[in-house]
Amino acid sequence: MERKGLLISPELCIGCKACQIACKSWNLLPATKTRNNGSYENPPDLNGDNFNKIRYSEIPSETNPVRWLFVSQRCMHCDDAGCMRICPAPGALYKTADGAVAVNKNKCIGCKLCLAGCPFNVPRYGMDDKLSKCTLCADRMENGLIPMCSKTCPTGAIKYGDRNDLIGKATKAGYTKVYGQNDLGGLGALFAFKDAPKIYGYADKPEINEMVILWHKYLKPLSWIGLGGVAAASVIHYFAVGPHKAEDPNKDKEVKK
Amino acid sequence: MRLNDRDMIRKETTFGIVNHWTLAISCILLTLSGYGFLFQIQIIGTMFCGFPAMKVIHNWLGVVFTASLVLSMVFWLKECITFDKDDIAWVKAAGGYLSHKVAIPPMHKLNTGQKLAYLGVLGMGFGIIATGFVIWLFPANQTLMIWSHFLHNLCFIGMALFIPVHVYLGAIANPGTMRIMIYGTVPVWWARKKSPKWIQEVEEGRHH
Ligand code: HEM
Ligand code: SF4
Ligand code: SF4
Numbered sequence: 001m002e003r004k005g006l007l008i009s010p011e012l013c014i015g016c017k018a019c020q021i022a023c024k025s026w027n028l029l030p031a032t033k034t035r036n037n038g039s040y041e042n043p044p045d046l047n048g049d050n051f052n053k054i055r056y057s058e059i060p061s062e063t064n065p066v067r068w069l070f071v072s073q074r075c076m077h078c079d080d081a082g083c084m085r086i087c088p089a090p091g092a093l094y095k096t097a098d099g100a101v102a103v104n105k106n107k108c109i110g111c112k113l114c115l116a117g118c119p120f121n122v123p124r125y126g127m128d129d130k131l132s133k134c135t136l137c138a139d140r141m142e143n144g145l146i147p148m149c150s151k152t153c154p155t156g157a158i159k160y161g162d163r164n165d166l167i168g169k170a171t172k173a174g175y176t177k178v179y180g181q182n183d184l185g186g187l188g189a190l191f192a193f194k195d196a197p198k199i200y201g202y203a204d205k206p207e208i209n210e211m212v213i214l215w216h217k218y219l220k221p222l223s224w225i226g227l228g229g230v231a232a233a234s235v236i237h238y239f240a241v242g243p244h245k246a247e248d249p250n251k252d253k254e255v256k257k
Numbered sequence: 258m259r260l261n262d263r264d265m266i267r268k269e270t271t272f273g274i275v276n277h278w279t280l281a282i283s284c285i286l287l288t289l290s291g292y293g294f295l296f297q298i299q300i301i302g303t304m305f306c307g308f309p310a311m312k313v314i315h316n317w318l319g320v321v322f323t324a325s326l327v328l329s330m331v332f333w334l335k336e337c338i339t340f341d342k343d344d345i346a347w348v349k350a351a352g353g354y355l356s357h358k359v360a361i362p363p364m365h366k367l368n369t370g371q372k373l374a375y376l377g378v379l380g381m382g383f384g385i386i387a388t389g390f391v392i393w394l395f396p397a398n399q400t401l402m403i404w405s406h407f408l409h410n411l412c413f414i415g416m417a418l419f420i421p422v423h424v425y426l427g428a429i430a431n432p433g434t435m436r437i438m439i440y441g442t443v444p445v446w447w448a449r450k451k452s453p454k455w456i457q458e459v460e461e462g463r464h465h
Contacts, residue, residue: 046367085296086299086406088293088294088295088308089294089297089302089308089312090297090299090302090308092308101322106309107308107309108309109308109311109312110309110312111307111312111392111396112396112397112402113392113396113402113406115396115397115399115402116396116399116403116406121399158294164291205291209403211403211404211406211407212403212406212407214407215406215407215410217297219410219411219414220295220296220410222414223292223295223410223417226414226418227418227419227421229418230418230421230422231421233422234421234425234429234430237354237425237430238425238429238430239416241354241355241356243429243430243432244353244430244431244432
């Protein structure tokens, strides 16, 4: 199956937050009580009840003293997903045929390692301590429906479709580089940024922490090889050198009382 | 007072034996569940009633392991940080593990290898304990989590290598040692051979 994705265009976003509400509506998530912190950005951060949030960045440019950037912040559905690499519970995180990184709460053990493995600071947890994040509406996609955020967006700032088509569209629209096209094996959430990614709150070159890579790629196999090695060494020692038998010096003598 | 070779002498107290088994069983179960997490092995998860239950069991077994490792210091630490020139000679002779022909210098209750192994286990044990508790209790701090997870796993490799070697040398390669884990006593003639300095001390009345 074609890998599916989202193309997010901050320039088209009007910051109406309809996608935030639609996401809550489909995923049956309650409102988060927040306080006015001087920004329309609300809630202030992703949480177990907010899988998708519009980030509001007020960053004046040379030509525009009141530049206001809106960008959807959510799980990027990485191809090489740090969360999946570090997760110790099989099946808690899984890839759907469409390329979404989905969650099975029944299998999640609530260890929260996925937050440490994610390069985008995405995973959040519910009251039950289990992973609670955007699944690209894997349940809707399975039934031929498109993700809620994309369906709701009134301006086309969140477009859903075959990932390759989306990249083609963005290129045709004049974006020479689509954010997420090649990072981490290719992100499922693609961004048509006009300016440097960090202006929008994203790292120029997102990477999984090198400690996670070092462990999973290189050291982890050592624990099997090592175990096999010492087991083999023990067997060889047993036959080549043999056990340290201690002979009872009085074995043949009469046992004294 | 010379001890009778036909008698038994107590090497480990009952409390010490119980603690050793607690340490061993908790460590083996932690290692087993650890392998389950590390390689996402479904059958190990099933043995522990599923992965979510295995996490809870792994964490609380960690508490048991911590308690018995701390207690083990009461029994073994003093002996294990006491070294003398015979220990150097022991290392030179590789403890006789590679050949039965070399002369092994006289040892106290534990030989040099056992003492060093204990110190290694103590170091790795506290490493795995400290990092384990961090992963368990401070998941919000990402940097701390990454490092703890890494070190937890590194210590795990050490532990996973130690256990088979320890079981092999302790139970298979040295017949007669298994009874220390069960009865806590050994024959005097055996102790005289393996731990001559200890027996000498006891005979001279210098040892409790
Ligand atoms: C105080 C003791 C310990 C605590 C609190 C602890 C805690 C943890 C936690 C929280 C995890 C992450 C996955 C999970 O939530 O279950 C973990 C994973 C693991 N633990 Fe422990 N642990 C302890 C001791 C040990 C010991 C003694 C061993 C083995 C000798 C061990 C081996 C492992 C391994 C291999 C993993 C898998 C890491 C991964 O997910 O990649 N742990 N431990
Ligand atoms: S953005 Fe984070 S949570 Fe989402 S797939 Fe990538 S690593 Fe996983
Ligand atoms: S919290 Fe759940 S999904 Fe995240 S790493 Fe742990 S088991 Fe995996």
